[in-house]
Amino acid sequence: MVHASLLPSEFAVRFEGVSCRIGKRTVLEGVDLAMKQGEITGILGPNGAGKTTLLSIITGLRTPHTGSVTVLGERVSARHPELYRKIGVVLQETALYDELTTFENLQFAASLYGIAAPRSRIEAVLQRLDLSDRTRQRVGQLSGGMRRRVILARALLHSPELLIIDEPTLGVDVEARHTIWSHLRVLRSFGTTVIVSTNYLDEAIALCDTVAVLRAGRVIVSDTPEGLVARAGSCLDIECTAGAGEALKAALVHTEGVLRTQLTPTGLSVFLQGSALPDPILRTALQTTTIRGFRMRGADLAEVFHALEPLS
Amino acid sequence: MRRSDLQAVVGGFQAEILQLRRSPLFVFLTIVQAITFLLLVSLFGLTGSSAPVALICKDTGPYARTFISTLESTHHSFDLKEMDLASATAALHRGDLVGILTIPEDFSQSVLFGKDVTIRIDIDNVNTDMTDDVQRGLPSAIVRFGQQLHLPDLHVRVVEQDLIPHDTGYIAYLVVSGLVLNAFVIAGILSATAIAREFESGTIKLLSLAPTSAFFPLAGRAAATTVFAGGALLLPLAIVVFGYRIVPVHPMAAVGALMLCTALFSCLGIVLGALLKRTVPVASLIVGMSLPLYLCSGALEPERYDGEKLWILGHLSPVYHAVGVVQMAFHGLKVTPESTSVNILALACWLVAMLALAAWLLRRRTP
Numbered sequence: 287m288v289h290a291s292l293l294p295s296e297f298a299v300r301f302e303g304v305s306c307r308i309g310k311r312t313v314l315e316g317v318d319l320a321m322k323q324g325e326i327t328g329i330l331g332p333n334g335a336g337k338t339t340l341l342s343i344i345t346g347l348r349t350p351h352t353g354s355v356t357v358l359g360e361r362v363s364a365r366h367p368e369l370y371r372k373i374g375v376v377l378q379e380t381a382l383y384d385e386l387t388t389f390e391n392l393q394f395a396a397s398l399y400g401i402a403a404p405r406s407r408i409e410a411v412l413q414r415l416d417l418s419d420r421t422r423q424r425v426g427q428l429s430g431g432m433r434r435r436v437i438l439a440r441a442l443l444h445s446p447e448l449l450i451i452d453e454p455t456l457g458v459d460v461e462a463r464h465t466i467w468s469h470l471r472v473l474r475s476f477g478t479t480v481i482v483s484t485n486y487l488d489e490a491i492a493l494c495d496t497v498a499v500l501r502a503g504r505v506i507v508s509d510t511p512e513g514l515v516a517r518a519g520s521c522l523d524i525e526c527t528a529g530a531g532e533a534l535k536a537a538l539v540h541t542e543g544v545l546r547t548q549l550t551p552t553g554l555s556v557f558l559q560g561s562a563l564p565d566p567i568l569r570t571a572l573q574t575t576t577i578r579g580f581r582m583r584g585a586d587l588a589e590v591f592h593a594l595e596p597l598s
Numbered sequence: 599m600r601r602s603d604l605q606a607v608v609g610g611f612q613a614e615i616l617q618l619r620r621s622p623l624f625v626f627l628t629i630v631q632a633i634t635f636l637l638l639v640s641l642f643g644l645t646g647s648s649a650p651v652a653l654i655c656k657d658t659g660p661y662a663r664t665f666i667s668t669l670e671s672t673h674h675s676f677d678l679k680e681m682d683l684a685s686a687t688a689a690l691h692r693g694d695l696v697g698i699l700t701i702p703e704d705f706s707q708s709v710l711f712g713k714d715v716t717i718r719i720d721i722d723n724v725n726t727d728m729t730d731d732v733q734r735g736l737p738s739a740i741v742r743f744g745q746q747l748h749l750p751d752l753h754v755r756v757v758e759q760d761l762i763p764h765d766t767g768y769i770a771y772l773v774v775s776g777l778v779l780n781a782f783v784i785a786g787i788l789s790a791t792a793i794a795r796e797f798e799s800g801t802i803k804l805l806s807l808a809p810t811s812a813f814f815p816l817a818g819r820a821a822a823t824t825v826f827a828g829g830a831l832l833l834p835l836a837i838v839v840f841g842y843r844i845v846p847v848h849p850m851a852a853v854g855a856l857m858l859c860t861a862l863f864s865c866l867g868i869v870l871g872a873l874l875k876r877t878v879p880v881a882s883l884i885v886g887m888s889l890p891l892y893l894c895s896g897a898l899e900p901e902r903y904d905g906e907k908l909w910i911l912g913h914l915s916p917v918y919h920a921v922g923v924v925q926m927a928f929h930g931l932k933v934t935p936e937s938t939s940v941n942i943l944a945l946a947c948w949l950v951a952m953l954a955l956a957a958w959l960l961r962r963r964t965p
Contacts, residue, residue, distance in 0.1 A: 345807055370809040381800035398808035398815060440804075 297356075298323045298448050298479040299344055304353030306339055306503075313339045314503045317353070321481055321496070326474050328494035328511075329483040332587070336503040337483035338378060341452050344481070345375050358448060371399065374441030376451040380433045384426030388417060388436050391425055392443060399444040411439045415469060431462030438469065449473060451482045455489060467493050487587040491515065499594060506594050516560030518585035518593040519545045522567055526553040530575035537574045541567065545593065553577070557585065557593065627879045631886035649696040649728060649903045651676040652686035659706020665743050666701070672739040676731075690720060690761065693902050693935045696728050697721040699736075712751040723760040724900055724931050725771035732758065766929045770844050774928040775897035778920040779888055780834045781859040785827035786884040789867030790874075792823045793960070797875035802964060812964035813957070820956070824864040831856055844928060852927035858945050859920045865952035872959040896921045900933040916948040 301319040305312065313336045321327040329337045342348035343355055346366050355362045360369050382391050389408060396404035412418050415435045420428060425436060434454070441449060454470065455463040470480055470493060484490055490497045491511040498508040509517070526534065531554040535547045543562025548555045556567055564582055571577050585593065618625055655662055670678055678699070681689070689695045698720040702708075708715035719736065723729045736756045744752040793816060796802040805812035835856065838844050846852035867884065874880040894908060895901060895917035901909050912918040919941040922934035926941075934941060 347803065347806065367809045367811070370807055373807075375804075375807045377800070377803055379800045379803075381804055383799075383801065394815075395804075395808075398805065398810055400810070 296320075296322055298358055299327075299481065300356045301340075301343075302354050302356075304343065304350045304355060306336075306343060306348060306350045308339070312503055314343070314350070317503075317505050319498055319505050319508060321479065321498075323479050324474065324477050325495035326470060326480040326482065326493055328490035328497040329481065329500055330485070330487065330490045330497050330587070331483075331500035332485055332591075335485075335500040337485075337500055338452055339503075340500065341375075341450050341481065341483055344450055345373065371444065372446055373448040373450060374444065374446035376434075376437050376441045376449070376454065378452040378456065380430070380437055382425045382433060382436060382440075385424065387422050387424055388412065388428070388439075389421045391436060392440055395440045395443050401444060404443075407443060411442050414442075414472075415439045416465065431458035431465075434458050434462070434466065435469075438466065442473075446478065448479045448481070451480065453484060454482050455484070455486070463489075485587065487585075487590060491584075499590070501591060501594075512560075514590065515584060518590040519557040519559055519562075521583050521585050521589065522556040522558060522564045522580060523550070523583065524553045524556065524567075524571055524580045525578040526571075526575055530577070534571055534574050537570055538567065541570060543567075557589070623874065623876070624879050627883050627886070631882060634886050634890045637890050649676055649731070649899075650694065650905075651678055652681040652689065652695050652698045653678045654681060654683050654686060654698060654700045656703035657701055657705040661706035661709045661747070662701050664747065665705070665739070668743040668746060669699075669736075669739040672735065672742050676735065687720075690722060693722070693900065693932070695722065696903055697732060709747075709749065709752065709754075712749075712753065714753040714755060716755045716757055718757050718759060720759040721761060722900075723762050723765055724933055725766045725768050727768040727771070727899060728903075729758070729760070729765065730768075732756075762931070764930075766931060770842065770929065771925070771931075772898065773838055773842050773844060774924055775892070775895075775921050777831070777834055777838060777856060778859055778895075778917055778924055779892045779897070781827070781831055781856055781920075782863045782888050782891065782917065783884065784830050785824060785860045785863040786867040786870070786888075787881050788823040788827050788830075789820055789864040790871035790880040790884060791867075791877045792819050793868050793871030794875050794877045794880045797872075797963075798877055806964055811961075813960050816960050816964065817957075820864065820868050823867075824861055827864060828857055828860045831860055838928075846928045847930040848927045852924065855920065855923040855927050855942075855945075858923075858942070858949065859916075862916055862920075862945060862949040862952055865949065865956045868956040869952060869959055872956070872963045875963075891915050891917045894918075896933055902935060916945055919944040919948070 297320045299319075299321040301317045304314055304317040306314040317340065329340055331337050339348060343350050344357055344362070346362050346369070349363060357366075357369060358372050360366060362369065383394070386394070389412075392408045392411070393404055396408060401407055409418070409421075412421055415438060417432070417435055417439060420432060425433060428436065434457075438451070438454075441451075451470075454466050458466065467489070470482070473480055482489075482493065491514070494511055496508060497511055497514050498505050499514070500506070507514070507517070524531075524534065528549070531549050534554050535549060538544050538547055538556060543559050544567065545557040545559055547557070558564065558567070564580075568580065653666065655666065666678070669676075676696075686695065686698045690698055700718040700720075702716060702718075705715055707713075717736065719732055721729055721732055740752070740754045796805065796816065802812060805815055839846070870880050870883060874883070895912050895915050897917070901912040901918060918934070919936075922936065922941040923938060923945065925931045925933045926938045932938070936944070
């Protein structure tokens with residue numbers, strides 16, 4: 287976990303002991319988090335974990351009840367107009383003016399940021415996001431994925447140092463998802479700091495340099511994707527009968543490299559340490575019982591949370 | 599109908615009830631609108647049935663009294679008040695009376711001996727509706743009076759004396775007042791929905807995340823809706839001028855008054871839009887408000903005819919002053935006791951107050 291006491295210049299965003307309540311409900315509690323400049327940081331967590339609230343605090347849309355937040359060297363407590371020149375925000379809702387065209391929406395956004403000669407800038411951003419052929423189309427006629435890209439284009443219009451995206455691929459198809467990921471990677475290569483919130487583990491792993499896992503308003507771990515996978519381990523699903531699964535579970539209790547086991551309706555799932563190989567497990571399985579099949583896969587979000595349970 | 603269909607009906611019923619319970623604002627406004635229509639029809643009745651008319655009875659004979667009671671029971675549009683000539687004339691010129699009915703001192707004698715008798719009516723002919731009422735009402739009272747007293751040889755003549763040198767048709771009067779209603783609906787709805795839409799669609803959050811205050815783009819939008827509403831108002835204005843052939847007596851004043859109304863009602867729309875933050879309720883509220891405001895502001899006839907309470911109530915609405923200004927601009931009619939400059943000043947004060955309130959609300963409501 288990256289500690290908040292490191293040199294501030296390294297970090298685009300720092301949270302120190304931040305708590306936030308909405309009504310009587312505590313949404314964030316004692317959050318200490320630092321997000322490095324020039325990296326893509328993922329905020330991973332299930333719905334209601336506090337991801338959107340965390341991003342709202344960075345943008346000043348919400349004020350924390352305790353603790354402090356520093357964004358690009360500025361202490362943020364409420365609305366911070368000068369800071370908004372340096373940050374771009376993509377909210378969860380695709381809030382655009384449906385009756386206006388893509389170009390007109392961006393033209394209006396450009397007026398808010400005082401962009402001189404906006405036409406060339408808009409055309410450049412649209413080209414970068416493969417939206418050039420949609421310039422004159424009304425936003426209300428665009429697909430969900432396209433709208434998401436228009437929102438992203440809007441956020442990039444003023445070349446922000448920090449880009450904050452709430453659920454970048456929410457409701458978009460696989461192709462659009464990969465397109466958005468590649469755009470974000472390009473941004474990182476140009477030195478833009480990106481913070482994304484997501485509840486897709488694969489997205490966090492594929493996209494982020496650092497992933498902070500949020501659960502019930504607390505950051506339970508902050509690590510590289512590889513580190514996170516290593517903590518959760520890889521998973522060997524073994525198909526067998528229920529009785530055989532129980533016998534196998536007992537046999538694997540002290541096996542080296544096994545993090546934990548879990549009975550499933552189709553047999554047994556065995557979670558292995560990052561570096562462990564499945565061969566000894568399969569050998570034990572074949573010696574203990576009859577198996578119908580097996581497959582190796584990465585852990586899913588629920589399994590990651592399960593693995594991180596002792597930390598929370 | 600199958601059992602599963604019935605289950606779906608029950609499910610839909612329950613879901614809608616839940617939805618309505620969780621949309622209290624929408625439900626409240628819908629009910630308020632229904633109540634405004636109740637008030638509307640009441641106002642309609644009130645405004646058309648009690649035109650204040652002074653009665654100067656110079657005759658002390660028995661026939662004069664009988665004629666007055668016949669008059670009171672025959673025509674209910676008049677609220678007859680016995681007054682002396684000086685105070686009645688002053689009230690008529692002040693605008694507190696529709697007319698003065700004078701019964702001559704020889705009325706009873708002339709009726710008794712079958713001589714010609716002349717009843718004088720001085721009338722504020724602000725529109726022909728009132729003049730028509732008099733022209734219909736008095737002969738009918740005279741005929742009834744003759745029938746009651748079995749006077750077949752009754753020679754009563756009515757002489758009408760108009761306060762204003764020219765007559766204004768009732769339609770012409772109503773249509774000009776209607777332009778104020780048009781300004782209220784067009785400017786109010788356009789501005790209110792422009793502001794409410796920002797909250798409803800969530801774009802207000804994006805505006806709040808820009809370096810400039812969200813107030814400025816919203817002010818720009820409101821200015822655009824005001825300009826657009828001003829332009830849109832030219833169409834009903836053209837219909838009035840070219841369709842109804844009502845040429846304003848003071849054209850520049852007419853255009854100026856309507857532009858002032860547009861700006862004022864646009865600000866009112868911004869206030870309502872920022873308060874309600876929902877497009878459908880705010881639009882229906884403005885439509886719902888428009889008719890009672892219109893009726894209670896001297897749109898059908900000068901508000902002073904509707905009694906003291908309604909007249910005072912009318913002052914609470916800018917539409918009252920607006921109707922006063924446009925009637926003067928189009929027909930040269932003074933329909934309010936207040937002068938035109940006082941009405942313009944009142945509208946300007948309303949505009950400043952609404953502008954300040956709109957600006958304050960926009961600043962407060964944007965994060």
